[in-house]
Structure formats: C-alpha cells, structure tokens
Amino acid sequence: MLTNKQIKLINSLHSKKGRSENELFLVEGEKGIQEVIDSDYEIEFLVINVDFQEVFSGISIPTYFVSKEDITKFSTLTINQYGLAVVKCKITPSFTQLDDVILLLDGVRDPGNLGTIIRICDWYGIKQIVLSNDCTEFYNPKVISATMGSFKRVDCNYTDLTAFIQANPLHTVLGADLAGENLHQFTFPTKVFIIMGSESHGISPEVSAMIQQRITIPRFGAAESLNVAISTGIILDHVRRN
Incomplete structure (x- = not known):
C-alpha cells in the first residue's frame, strides 16, 4: 500500500521544482x-x-497496485488508467563524441513539440539533440509522454548554443529559415548541425548569426507556417534521403 509520503512525492513530481529537488521524474x-x-x-x-x-x-x-480512480488522481495525464513509474533522472550527457548529424533546438518551449521531436529523431536514428537553456525541460511529464518511450534512446544536452557551435567547427551549421534554400534542391553536408527555432520567435539573433547555410521547406499552399515538430520531421527525412 502506498504511504502518504510516497503519494506526496508523486504529487511533487508534477512540478519542475519537485523533479529537480528529488532528482526523479x-x-x-x-x-x-x-x-x-x-x-x-x-x-x-x-x-x-x-x-x-x-x-x-x-x-x-x-x-503498488491501486484502483484506476487513484491512477487518474496521481497522473498528470488527462487519460491514464494504466499506471505510472517513479524514475531517477540521469546526469546530462556532455557529448564529447559528436555524431555526424545533430539537431539543435533554440527556445522550443512547448513540451508536446519537444516530446514529438525526440520521437521523430528516434525514428530517423538521430541520437543527439542539443538544446538552448530556455527550451522546455526534458523530464516534463508532457515531454516524456509525447516521446512514446523514445526518451530512453535519444540524448538531450542543455547548453549555450553559440558556445557549443564555436567549440565544434567541423560541423556545417544549417538553420531552418523561410528565406532559405529550397530543401528539395539541397544536398546536406556529411557533418551538420541543424537548428530549429522556437514556435513563436524562430531562431534567436545570436544563434542566427552563426548559421552558415539556410534551408526552407517549400510552400505550395496558403498556410502561414508549419509546426516545429512537423518541420523537423520533413527536414530529417531529406537528411536521410541524402
């Protein structure tokens, strides 16, 4: 039977502060x-x-086995009658050994988008994501849920993006930009950083200044923009085609 202390712990993990203090998610x-x-x-x-x-x-x-009503009460999800796990956080990887293709996220704050991006990266075999410090938290329950389990196969590192790019000059720096080169006609370099900006503000000026080549997904209809997770999927598909 769950103790009051354990129930209190579960409830504390609904917040970033509780996850940080307990090092659990x-x-x-x-x-x-x-x-x-x-x-x-x-x-x-x-x-x-x-x-x-x-x-x-x-x-x-x-x-601990409890009623489905208790599961619903403890969960952060609107629909969850199965259960939950209380899990220890891992130490953030340092990425001393870089893969050829790495995704860089600048200011992506929506947890559903980040979780979906992690899942997309897992699908396309992208194992390393570097995130600006103002991106949403990796261990946010909505992020973990949206990954559908892919969080265990993709490493995420939070750092200053400009310093990271400067420290790794062997990778070509690409940025998703409406004014960029047509993705359908673009040949990707072997070693590449692909930068995706926030949903509302795009790539920040300081990170944008470090972009060496800009690419865009050609538009054939009248939509104003694409969701950042969808855009990431389209770009990574073209990376793998190359």
Whole structure:
C-alpha cells in the first residue's frame, strides 16, 4: 500500500521544482512504463492499476497496485488508467563524441513539440539533440509522454548554443529559415548541425548569426507556417534521403 509520503512525492513530481529537488521524474501510461522497464533507467517504484496485477506478478521492482480512480488522481495525464513509474533522472550527457548529424533546438518551449521531436529523431536514428537553456525541460511529464518511450534512446544536452557551435567547427551549421534554400534542391553536408527555432520567435539573433547555410521547406499552399515538430520531421527525412 502506498504511504502518504510516497503519494506526496508523486504529487511533487508534477512540478519542475519537485523533479529537480528529488532528482526523479514520472513515466506514465502503458507504452512509457514498458519502455522504461526495458531500459537502463533506475526505477524507484511502480504504481499500477490493480486490473493489471498479473502482468507485473514476477517483476522485481517495488510495485503498488491501486484502483484506476487513484491512477487518474496521481497522473498528470488527462487519460491514464494504466499506471505510472517513479524514475531517477540521469546526469546530462556532455557529448564529447559528436555524431555526424545533430539537431539543435533554440527556445522550443512547448513540451508536446519537444516530446514529438525526440520521437521523430528516434525514428530517423538521430541520437543527439542539443538544446538552448530556455527550451522546455526534458523530464516534463508532457515531454516524456509525447516521446512514446523514445526518451530512453535519444540524448538531450542543455547548453549555450553559440558556445557549443564555436567549440565544434567541423560541423556545417544549417538553420531552418523561410528565406532559405529550397530543401528539395539541397544536398546536406556529411557533418551538420541543424537548428530549429522556437514556435513563436524562430531562431534567436545570436544563434542566427552563426548559421552558415539556410534551408526552407517549400510552400505550395496558403498556410502561414508549419509546426516545429512537423518541420523537423520533413527536414530529417531529406537528411536521410541524402
């Protein structure tokens, strides 16, 4: 049976402050829980709907079975009747060894977009994302949920983007820009940083000044803009085609 202390801990992990102070985060829903169990993340304990007790009968992780109403009450998700995991945060990777293709995110604040971008990167085999310090938090429950388990396969590093670019001059710096070269006619370099800007403000002036080549997704209709996650997917698809 869950103690009041454990319930208080779960509730504290709904906030960034609580996650930071406890160095723990929540993984919610069936897919996320299955993925985190099959990973090298350390799980403190599981809280599972009692209807799924048989599924977890042989597991060595401390597991508490509660009603679906309690799961809904503890969860940050609107719909979650399966369960949640309380998981230890990892130390942020330093990226001393860089991949050829790395995504750089500048000021992406929407957690759903960040989670979707991580999932897209996982699909296209992009293992490293570098984020500006004002991007939304990796361990935000909405980010973790939107990744659909991909958070365990893609490393995210928060840092000053200008300093990172300056420290790694062997990669060509590309930026997504409406005034850029047509993506359909562009050949990607072997080593490349691809910069995506925020949903509302685009790439910041200081980061934009470091872009060596600009690319754009050609528009055939009348829409004003594309969602940053959708744009990332289209660009990464062209990277892999090259």
